[in-house]
Amino acid sequence: MSDLPFRLLPRIGPENEHFWTGGAAGELRLLQCPACETWVHPPQPICPACLGEPLVARATSGRATLHTYTVNHHPWIPGFDPPYIIAIVTLNEDPRVRLTTNLVHCEEADLRIGMPLAVCFEEREDGIFLPLFEPDTN
Amino acid sequence: MASPEQSVVVSGIGQSAVGRPVDRDPMALTADACLAAIEDAGLTRSEIDGLATYPGGALGSASPGFAAGGIVEIQDMLRLELDWWNGTAETAGQLGSVITAVAAIAAGFAKHVLCFRTVWEASAQGKGGRRGIGTGGGGGGIPRAGGEMQWRLPFGAASAACWIAMMAQRHFHEYGTTREQLAWIALNARKNAALNPAAIYRDPMSLDDYLGARMISTPFCLYDCDVPVDGSTAFVLSHVDTARDLRRPPLRIEAIGSALRGRPSWDQFDDLTTMALRDAAKMMWERTDLKPSDVDVAECYDGFSFIALAWLEALGFCKPGEGGPFIEGGERIGLGGEIPLNTHGGQLSAGRLHGYGFFHEACVQLWGEGGERQVPGDPAVAIAAAGGGPLGGCLLLARS
Ligand SMILES: [Zn+2]
Numbered sequence: 001m002s003d004l005p006f007r008l009l010p011r012i013g014p015e016n017e018h019f020w021t022g023g024a025a026g027e028l029r030l031l032q033c034p035a036c037e038t039w040v041h042p043p044q045p046i047c048p049a050c051l052g053e054p055l056v057a058r059a060t061s062g063r064a065t066l067h068t069y070t071v072n073h074h075p076w077i078p079g080f081d082p083p084y085i086i087a088i089v090t091l092n093e094d095p096r097v098r099l100t101t102n103l104v105h106c107e108e109a110d111l112r113i114g115m116p117l118a119v120c121f122e123e124r125e126d127g128i129f130l131p132l133f134e135p136d137t138n
Numbered sequence: 139m140a141s142p143e144q145s146v147v148v149s150g151i152g153q154s155a156v157g158r159p160v161d162r163d164p165m166a167l168t169a170d171a172c173l174a175a176i177e178d179a180g181l182t183r184s185e186i187d188g189l190a191t192y193p194g195g196a197l198g199s200a201s202p203g204f205a206a207g208g209i210v211e212i213q214d215m216l217r218l219e220l221d222w223w224n225g226t227a228e229t230a231g232q233l234g235s236v237i238t239a240v241a242a243i244a245a246g247f248a249k250h251v252l253c254f255r256t257v258w259e260a261s262a263q264g265k266g267g268r269r270g271i272g273t274g275g276g277g278g279g280i281p282r283a284g285g286e287m288q289w290r291l292p293f294g295a296a297s298a299a300c301w302i303a304m305m306a307q308r309h310f311h312e313y314g315t316t317r318e319q320l321a322w323i324a325l326n327a328r329k330n331a332a333l334n335p336a337a338i339y340r341d342p343m344s345l346d347d348y349l350g351a352r353m354i355s356t357p358f359c360l361y362d363c364d365v366p367v368d369g370s371t372a373f374v375l376s377h378v379d380t381a382r383d384l385r386r387p388p389l390r391i392e393a394i395g396s397a398l399r400g401r402p403s404w405d406q407f408d409d410l411t412t413m414a415l416r417d418a419a420k421m422m423w424e425r426t427d428l429k430p431s432d433v434d435v436a437e438c439y440d441g442f443s444f445i446a447l448a449w450l451e452a453l454g455f456c457k458p459g460e461g462g463p464f465i466e467g468g469e470r471i472g473l474g475g476e477i478p479l480n481t482h483g484g485q486l487s488a489g490r491l492h493g494y495g496f497f498h499e500a501c502v503q504l505w506g507e508g509g510e511r512q513v514p515g516d517p518a519v520a521i522a523a524a525g526g527g528p529l530g531g532c533l534l535l536a537r538s
Contacts, residue, residue, distance in 0.1 A: 007293075070304045072354075073355065073356070080294050130293070
């Protein structure tokens with residue numbers, strides 16, 4: 001991990017652990033309502049659609065679509081050097097569920113809004129796996 | 139149709155020195171603006187019975203120089219005797235604090251509410267340059283990201299510049315908007331700032347200057363981002379029944395918009411190209427018989443250039459998605475155009491007074507005190523709109 005850039009990492013608790021540690025098993029995990037199958041993100045205790053509870057953490061396909069992006073050039077965080085690509089992606093399971101993330105293994109010139117993406121993980125301290133996305137070649 | 143807010147008027151405005159930096163205690167800047175507004179209204183301190191501010195004391199230290207004093211500090215400094223007061227960031231954008239004051243007056247909780255907003259980001263950020271915003275995670279050592287910030291900070295999305303840039307990029311994608319079009323928000327602001335002696339950046343800016351500026355977060359370059367300053371802005375809002383006690387012809391609050399719909403989130407909001415502005419503007423127009431074509435001047439938040447473009451669309455000055463062609467060339471939004479925009483120079487060139495500067499300028503224009511930048515034709519209806527992303531609020535002002 002020593003050659004990775006500095007990142008501000010999330011504070012892990014029972015409500016968000018599934019999301020930030022699922023990468024250990026290679027899984028992008030989100031909460032889902034067992035009753036109506038609504039995917040719920042960010043985490044909350046009850047289903048916003050049917051008001052059912054509890055919600056359960058389940059693996060998604062990890063496949064997503066590029067909704068929008070920016071190439072950041074400004075050094076906001078010491079140790080995390082620009083340029084880097086920030087993106088909002090929509091999950092293929094439900095395009096209303098979005099994640100803000102980084103795109104990796106691609107260049108600005110490769111980016112097309114609507115392009116298919118697949119999750120990959122960056123392993124960090126304390127069992128945290130950051131879900132990043134790369135072009136989906138399959 | 140008479141909405142409750144039409145019983146409320148703007149009775150006075152005030153502004154401290156504004157600069158990069160101003161060599162004066164930020165609390166004293168607040169006093170300068172507040173006392174100027176009270177005097178402008180023809181009132182005295184003892185007549186002020188309400189106080190409102192954004193973001194209030196609790197969030198005043200959210201980032202360096204973000205505020206100076208909450209309600210209790212200013213109440214104490216000016217020894218005000220209050221019946222009603224409110225300071226919060228959890229409201230319909232920066233001008234949500236003013237909308238709450240309107241509600242308090244309409245409800246009869248107060249007669250004269252003083253509203254203030256103070257920033258000292260120029261002094262606080264010093265030569266270190268602009269920073270991202272707080273982590274939300276608290277704790278010592280290397281901070282961790284908590285709350286809603288955890289979904290963006292680990293990916294280096296540390297500033298609203300990045301979040302709003304992605305909204306602009308989506309607008310570019312859906313509607314074919316270009317940087318050459320977006321530029322006109324910045325170029326128009328600079329043109330107007332040249333006519334405003336209190337503006338920060340007054341030198342001419344060309345399209346080439348804009349296109350050649352360094353990128354911050356694509357498609358935003360340096361000139362798409364507002365300029366941190368030190369300064370304070372204040373208003374007095376009064377009940378219309380007090381009008382005979384006032385020095386000025388009061389300005390009526392014709393309608394307010396404060397709607398919060400959809401998912402109030404920087405990335406989950408259903409349409410990133412409109413943001414929450416869409417719903418705040420829609421609500422405002424449902425509360426008045428006036429229409430966009432009745433508006434003589436629009437003061438719209440431009441913390442980032444794209445937000446002002448999105449406000450123009452939300453408010454109905456052009457159709458959704460047509461903001462790019464609408465502003466291109468700058469004629470329609472110029473001082474003599476269809477809808478003069480950000481006549482003081484906006485936050486891009488006149489300084490980041492964080493929402494309150496737009497309301498101040500709307501009043502200046504309606505009172506005909508814009509000097510060289512005065513909109514011709516004796517404007518009678520103005521909009522002040524602030525906020526961006528998941529937050530937005532707007533007020534329609536009319537000469538009574
Ligand atoms: Zn459900």
